[in-house]
Structure formats: C-alpha cells, structure tokens
Amino acid sequence: MIKYRLFLIFSIPFLLLGCGNDDDHDWIERKYTNEASSFIWIGNNKVHFRDEGSGQTVILIHGTSSSLHAWDQWTEKLKQSYRVIRVDLPGSGLTGHNKGNQYEIQDDVAFLNAFSEKLGVESMHIVGSSLGGKIAWEYSLQYPKKVMSLTLINALGYFQKTWPPAIELAQLPVIDKILENFLPKFVIKQSLEELYFDQQLVTEDLINRYYDLSLYKKNREAFTFRVKASLDTGSDRISNISAPTLILWGEEDVYFPVENAFRFENDILTAKAIVYENVGHLPMEEAPQRSVEDFKRFVERLSTWPTLSD
Numbered sequence: 001m002i003k004y005r006l007f008l009i010f011s012i013p014f015l016l017l018g019c020g021n022d023d024d025h026d027w028i029e030r031k032y033t034n035e036a037s038s039f040i041w042i043g044n045n046k047v048h049f050r051d052e053g054s055g056q057t058v059i060l061i062h063g064t065s066s067s068l069h070a071w072d073q074w075t076e077k078l079k080q081s082y083r084v085i086r087v088d089l090p091g092s093g094l095t096g097h098n099k100g101n102q103y104e105i106q107d108d109v110a111f112l113n114a115f116s117e118k119l120g121v122e123s124m125h126i127v128g129s130s131l132g133g134k135i136a137w138e139y140s141l142q143y144p145k146k147v148m149s150l151t152l153i154n155a156l157g158y159f160q161k162t163w164p165p166a167i168e169l170a171q172l173p174v175i176d177k178i179l180e181n182f183l184p185k186f187v188i189k190q191s192l193e194e195l196y197f198d199q200q201l202v203t204e205d206l207i208n209r210y211y212d213l214s215l216y217k218k219n220r221e222a223f224t225f226r227v228k229a230s231l232d233t234g235s236d237r238i239s240n241i242s243a244p245t246l247i248l249w250g251e252e253d254v255y256f257p258v259e260n261a262f263r264f265e266n267d268i269l270t271a272k273a274i275v276y277e278n279v280g281h282l283p284m285e286e287a288p289q290r291s292v293e294d295f296k297r298f299v300e301r302l303s304t305w306p307t308l309s310d
C-alpha cells in the first residue's frame with residue numbers, strides 16, 4: 001500500500017489542475033479492434049463485442065476493469081467447435097461508461113439478457129471470470145432455461161474481507177475523483193502484478209492495454225461507480241443454482257481465496273471444482289490450455305454431469 005499512498009500524495013496537484021481523460025478515442029478503437037469486432041446499441045450505449053465460430057453458443061464475461069481481450073486464447077481454441085461471443089461490459093473496454101451509471105449486478109444481468117436477445121441467442125454455455133462470474137451465476141438464477149451450463153473462474157460470490165487496493169481506494173470520497181482524473185501506469189502495473197502469479201505475463205503490452213482502455217469514454221469514472229455497487233452480496237442465493245456448474249480456480253489468488261472454490265462446490269449441488277497450482281486470479285490467461293481443455297471436457301460430458309435429481 002506504500003506506493004498507493006505516495007500516489008495519492010503526489011496526484012492531488014494534478015487533480016487541482018484539472019487533469020482529465022483523453023477525449024480522442026479514435027486511436028484507442030483502431031488499436032483494440034480487429035476484423036471480428038462489431039458494435040451494437042443496447043439502450044443508449046454502444047457496445048463492443050466479437051462473435052466468432054459456429055455451433056453451440058459460449059458467452060464469455062470478463063471481470064472488473066478488464067475487457068474481452070482477456071479471452072483471446074480461449075477464443076482461438078473454442079471457435080473451432082463453438083459459436084464464441086465475448087463482450088466488453090458497460091464501463092469497460094470499447095463499450096465505455098454506461099450513460100445511466102447503472103452498475104449493480106442486476107443491471108449487468110439485464111444488459112446481458114438484452115445483448116443475447118439482440119444476437120438471437122436462446123441458450124448458452126456461460127463463462128464468467130471474477131466479477132463476470134458473479135454476473136454469470138446471477139444470470140443463471142434469473143434465466144435458468146437459457147443456461148445450458150455455468151462455468152465460474154475465480155468468481156465473486158462471497159463476502160470480501162479485503163479488496164485489491166485500487167478498488168478500496170476508488171470506494172473513498174475525494175480519492176475516487178483523483179482516480180477518475182489521474183491514474184499513472186505504475187498503479188496499473190502494481191495492480192496487475194497482484195493478479196498474476198506468473199510475473200512474466202505482466203508485459204508492457206498488457207499494461208498499455210489496461211492503461212489505454214482506462215482512457216476510453218470515461219471508463220475511469222465507470223470504475224469508481226462500479227466498485228461502489230453491491231458486489232459481494234447475495235451469497236445465500238448460490239445454493240439455488242441448478243445449472244451444471246464447473247468451478248475453475250487459481251490457487252494463488254491473493255484476493256479471492258481458493259477456499260471460495262470449495263464453498264461454491266459445496267453450495268451448488270451440480271458443481272465440481274478444479275484448482276490450478278501456481279496460478280493466480282486469471283486461469284484463462286495463466287493456464288489457458290489446461291483451463292480451456294477442462295471446460296471443453298465439461299461441456300462434452302454434460303449428459304453425465306450430476307443434476308439436482310441425482
């Protein structure tokens with residue numbers, strides 16, 4: 001936390017000078033879109049997504065401050081056999097800040113349902129990482145007939161004793177405004193180093209991607225709104241999940257302890273957990289081959305997966 005305290009001390013003058021987000025977003029779109037990128041309007045918000053491959057639909061949901069790019073390696077493997085849809089959540093990536101400041105989990109569930117309906121998706125295998133896991137399991141409760149399977153990757157679900165420092169700071173008055181206006185790369189680098197067990201994965205390209213996308217259409221402001229939402233509530237509902245569920249977890253996650261993987265497994269009667277050694281918060285990036293193969297085996301064996309009637 002020492003680096004974060006120094007950041008606060010030295011950033012106040014920049015806030016007073018009115019240092020703000022970059023308003024030129026075209027270069028960010030050019031840098032982080034490709035031939036698979038599309039945009040669609042959901043309400044008053046222009047949403048970035050990618051829809052690739054064919055077959056049964058797999059929807060991939062990223063976590064806080066991340067983007068659909070977190071699923072690049074999974075998508076390369078899955079699109080050969082499945083229709084793979086990934087989306088930048090409101091307040092993230094190239095979707096940008098939700099104009100209505102709607103960042104409660106139920107807002108995300110409503111967004112995901114509107115998005116899937118616009119794309120004509122009637123049933124799906126839904127995969128969520130971190131915050132995306134919370135959105136995924138809440139969606140499975142509200143729309144159980146649409147969810148063929150549920151996969152939770154280091155998912156949010158239970159009360160958090162501590163949050164990553166950047167989230168704790170963004171929840172505080174005054175400091176939240178500093179973060180909205182001034183966020184140096186070293187803070188992003190420090191945050192990423194806490195999420196990845198393998199520090200070699202925290203490359204300049206990764207740091208630049210998170211930094212660049214934080215500049216896009218008030219994403220920094222969206223971050224402070226999102227982390228003040230009711231994120232770690234509703235764990236009493238987890239036992240109501242009926243979808244076949246796979247739990248994937250990095251054992252070295254410093255903020256979402258591995259014990260939570262087994263809490264999910266215990267609370268969801270249809271769940272099985274797989275834990276990866278020497279992996280942190282993002283198994284789909286740190287152990288992409290193992291995690292995607294575990295997911296594929298899970299989907300292929302759904303007919304023999306435990307059900308509530310077993």
